[in-house]
Amino acid sequence: MDGDPLSDPSTYRSMVGGLQYLTLSRPDISFAVNQVVKCIFRYIKGTVEQGLVFHKSTDFTLCSFSDADWASSVDDRRSTTSACIFFGPNLLTWIAKKQSTVSRSSTEAEYRALANTTAEIHWFGSLFRELGIPLRSAPCIYVDNLSSIYPIFHARTRHIEIDYHFVRELVAWKALQTFYVPSSHQIVDVFTKGLSHDRFSVLKSKLNLHIAPLHLRGGGVKRISL
Numbered sequence: 001m002d003g004d005p006l007s008d009p010s011t012y013r014s015m016v017g018g019l020q021y022l023t024l025s026r027p028d029i030s031f032a033v034n035q036v037v038k039c040i041f042r043y044i045k046g047t048v049e050q051g052l053v054f055h056k057s058t059d060f061t062l063c064s065f066s067d068a069d070w071a072s073s074v075d076d077r078r079s080t081t082s083a084c085i086f087f088g089p090n091l092l093t094w095i096a097k098k099q100s101t102v103s104r105s106s107t108e109a110e111y112r113a114l115a116n117t118t119a120e121i122h123w124f125g126s127l128f129r130e131l132g133i134p135l136r137s138a139p140c141i142y143v144d145n146l147s148s149i150y151p152i153f154h155a156r157t158r159h160i161e162i163d164y165h166f167v168r169e170l171v172a173w174k175a176l177q178t179f180y181v182p183s184s185h186q187i188v189d190v191f192t193k194g195l196s197h198d199r200f201s202v203l204k205s206k207l208n209l210h211i212a213p214l215h216l217r218g219g220g221v222k223r224i225s226l
Contacts, residue, residue, distance in 0.1 A: 015041075025052060027084070028204045030096035031191050052091060053210045059088030062128075062139035064121045065181070068099070068113035069192035070106040078102055079109035082191035083117040084207065085124065091208050092124065096191035108160050110148040115163035117141055118176060125175070138174055142181035149178050 084094040103109035170176035
């Protein structure tokens with residue numbers, strides 16, 4: 001690191017902690033929050049009027065996008081799992097975190113991400129059933145890697161068969177649907193990699209991050225806390 005050490009490191013820790021808290025209502029900075037500090041503050045200052053927008057809807061469907069950035073960490077070569085789950089048109093939750101183990105292939109990394117997303121969306125489905133909210137169809141997950149939907153097991157992938165059977169069992173029970181989506185339409189790329197300005201703006205809008213109406217701006221970011 002360049003520059004002199006800070007005389008009071010608590011200031012830096014407070015800034016980083018504030019950014020971590022802000023990711024609870026600003027998923028568009030989930031990837032970047034662990035990479036930079038000052039640039040994010042400049043970005044937040046320029047987009048302070050934006051936030052998650054929720055729409056009234058009778059569309060009771062659960063839908064998710066799942067992806068993994070294989071060996072993305074330059075320090076330990078662990079992959080990053082990313083996912084976002086929508087309830088109807090509204091973003092319900094999102095994930096952007098490093099996987100707990102090193103994946104030996106991109107297929108393994110993608111399948112671990114798919115299994116984690118499956119567990120998350122299955123939990124929400126069970127929660128809605130307990131609340132008496134009927135889903136219109138089985139929850140669905142979109143992935144941009146065909147080998148994670150139709151894996152071919154061999155010596156390098158044998159140890160991920162447990163995840164495979166977990167996902168395929170739910171599919172067989174018609175409690176889950178998996179679909180292929182082209183990488184150009186993979187929303188969760190915003191959580192795993194740096195993007196061009198244009199693509200970042202497009203994906204951010206698909207997460208329902210928009211400029212809030214004037215009468216809602218007075219509360220700042222607190223108005224969109226989940």
